[in-house]
Amino acid sequence: MIQRGYRYKLKPTPAQERLFAQCAGVCRLIYNLALEQRRDHWRAFKRQTGSSISYPSQARELTELRAEYDWIATVSQTCQQQALRDLDRAYQNWFKGIASYPSPRKKGRNDTFRFQGREVRVRKLNGTWSEVRLPKIGWVRFRDTRPLRGKVNNATISLAPNGWHVSFTLAIEHDAPANIAPEVGVDRGVANTLALSTGERISVPASLAALERRQRTAQRVLSRRKRGSKRYAKARARVSALSARRARIRKDWHHRVSLDLARRFGTVVLEDLNTKGMTASARGTVDEPGRNVRQKAGLNRSILNQGWHIFEALLSYKLEERGGELIKVPARHTSQTCSACGAVDSRSRKSQAHFVCTSCGHFENADTNAAKMILRRNTASMLVEEGHRVSVEARTIGEAKSQTGNLRPSGRGRRVVITFLPAKSPLLHAERIPKNSSYVAKQLLPFL
Structure with a gap:
């Protein structure tokens, strides 16, 4: 059994877009209220009840909140419960030391909500379009770029600079075959994104550099706009659109390259790189300022533009699906x-x-x-x-x-x-x- 995600672009009506925004706003409010309760009122809660704040206790209070406010009850309860589950998982990760302390969700950055798989239905319309039925929203069309397979565990609706999208998490029955393909070593770099031990050298598309220049120009325009004005919002949308386009091109390239390597090789060996440490700022402190700060900032941008970490993540699951193995060695x-x-x-x-x-x-x-x-x-x-x-x-x-x-x-x-x-x-x-x-x-x- 493997878990896979399938993402599609939605084509909602104006009324459905308003419902999407309402659902995202209410779920964001529930998340932030629950975060405030856990952060600021956990001592008083423990003195009164003798137990700590948890997902079950906050879910019970959510039921009371929905009964009191109609505008909260108009949004699916499942979406609000999923927001509470996200917060509970964020705290668990923080307690384990694998994530930072949970932060509040913001409009324009966290416009998302999620349904359970048993609540959604998908049906085919034609060779290009399908539609998904969402609770309290109805049937929403989406561009069907590849067929779904497996059982739907959940469906997440999210807003990107190019519109609303739906992501299905699927549980797929799969038995990995025995992989006897040859091994290959991969060196990740800046001038050449990937260099293989076979002699091949692969780099990210050149269009990313041109888009980066356009994005920098748009950011300079944004810096001259007055915050809160319509021109500021328009310039900010322009920057977001260019940044999202760069991310899509980079991710598509990584998908294609990692799939090609997973098909050709059974074992891929990478360096065990600490990308976060390698891209740390060189500014230093006021007492001990750093050296070559601008040069280091340029190197950091070049490293991050290659997408080393996302390539490793994509290659790992593609190899696992085909019975291969990803191994990391000291660099x-x-x-x-x-x-x-x-x-x-x-x-x-x-x-x-x-x-x-x-x-x-x-x-x-x-x-x-x-x-x-x-x-x-x-x-x-x-x-x-x-x-x-x-x-x-x-x-x-x-x-x-x-x-x-x-x-x-x-x-x-x-x-x-x-x-x-x-x-x-x-x-x-x-x-x-x-x-x-x-x-x-x-x-x-x-x-x-």
Whole structure:
């Protein structure tokens, strides 16, 4: 059983659009009232009742609120209950430490509401159009771009800069087949969005750069408008439309590329990158201001424009659906290590695009070389290519991967690693590992 989301563009009537706005506004109000209650009144509630505020207690109060106010009762109760569930899930994630504290929902940013799957019905009209029946709203047409499959768990209505959309969450019966396709290493970069160990290099569409320039122009126009005026609203809508168009183009490209990789390869190896840390601001503090702030801001925009995280998320579920596997390995020194001899030297990276090994003279595109090293870090057997012997480093990484599934750096000790060259002359270089003499001896003995 797998969970998949199908999104379609709605074509509501003007009356239905008003109902959509009303439902989104009421659900947003219920969410914010419940958030205020949990944030500011939980102590008084616990003194009076002896228990904490939870979803069941707020659902009971919602029933009383609907009986008191008709304009709240006109909106489906399920949508309001789903808003309370969203808040409860947000608090659970905050308690677990995997999300920040819940924030209030805002008009223009959180225009959304959700129905349970048992309450909605979908029927086909023709080859292009279908319609969905929503409680207290009626039948709404949508552009049918692909057939639904599986059982509908819920339906979410949301407002985007280009109109209202419906997203169906589906439970689909699926058995992943055995995948015997080859492996590939993928290096994510800025100049080349993706570089494969096969030698292929893929980049995001060039139209994104042109749209970014148009968006910056629109943002400068917006900055000169008076807040609250009609011209401000028009300029803000223009900026939102351009930003949403960029996001759609980028996401479509990631869908197509990740699907192609999932079909061609059984195992995809990526670097374990901390994108959030890599795109942190360099401004620093008032006492200790940062350096090269503008340059770092430009690099951050370039990294975020590539969409590394969304590519990883899409590729993960597409591989899982086809019986494949996504593996992440440490990114340390992948761009400075020679894929032919294993020598680590920062001087080998001559430029962004050129890699010339200072030890063996091997030259190759720098991103392709890094992708090959990423692939080799997956398992020791991948290091045996073109007659090369397995190095101590490769054996260590292979054993760690088989035990934990993802090797992570640890410790502050140092060790000497022997990497055998094609000419059978050992190259010595140092890497960080835990301080453990017996561990080092165990790894070196088979080669001495």
